[in-house]
Amino acid sequence: MNDVVTLISAALLVIGSVFALVASIGLLRLPDLYTRMHAASKAGTMGACLMLIALAVQANDVGTMSRALAGVVFFLLTAPVSSHLLAKAAYAVGYRLASISVMDEMKPED
Amino acid sequence: MISVAAIFDSAVTLALAILSLSFLVTIYRIVKGPTLPDRILGLDMLVAIAIGFIAVIGIKTGYTLYVDVAIALGLVGFLATVAFARFVLSRGKTEDDIITEARQAAAAARKAALSAGPDAKARTATAPSSGDNKISGRQDHE
Known part of the structure; x- marks a missing residue:
């Protein structure tokens, strides 16, 4: 039982860090702010949450486990809000989409 | 194992x-x-x-x-x-806006400096304000 928990925690750790790596590669490679945001705010949040869940699985007291899960919930709640706010601000100010974008739903009709 | x-x-x-x-x-x-x-x-x-x-x-x-x-x-x-x-x-402005403003201000200042000889009086009205723009644009960009 203890071995199974340890193995699950190890797997969650590696998967979470790979998610973080994928998010940062997306941040490096994607062409404009909005697609980079798509990589960073979804895969990055997922990576951090998986690693906190690994800590919660590994912890053997309720206090640590509940704090780690509270961190997960908090992070899941705040990450979409902050990235949506940033994207909205950047679009309102006039940062352009990449030239290879095919559609801009928020473009004002004139 | x-x-x-x-x-x-x-x-x-x-x-x-x-x-x-x-x-x-x-x-x-x-x-x-x-x-x-x-x-x-x-x-x-x-x-x-x-x-x-x-x-x-x-x-x-x-x-x-x-x-x-x-x-x-x-x-x-x-x-x-x-x-x-x-x-x-x-x-309220992007990096592109700031660079464009700075370029325009620099062009206006250059034009004012070139024509400073004979018809300097006609250009002096625009020169000081564009100079200010240029400085603030530079600072924002940095």
């Missing part, structure tokens, strides 16, 4: 290595990032990676006091991103 402890140790080391790599890649984007929102997004990503680091260190050393630090770091990162978004909104 490899023992579970060995697998766990190597998983922790691997996770730390991958996290360090993604930290460096994100820092490259922050340094290079052509616009301000790119850098803000990179800082947001750095907070997520730092929370991951804290979780891995908490597992590795069993020193779980750091979980509270992770929660506080998430709060600070959220507030910082919100504040930076408000700043982008209140600045």
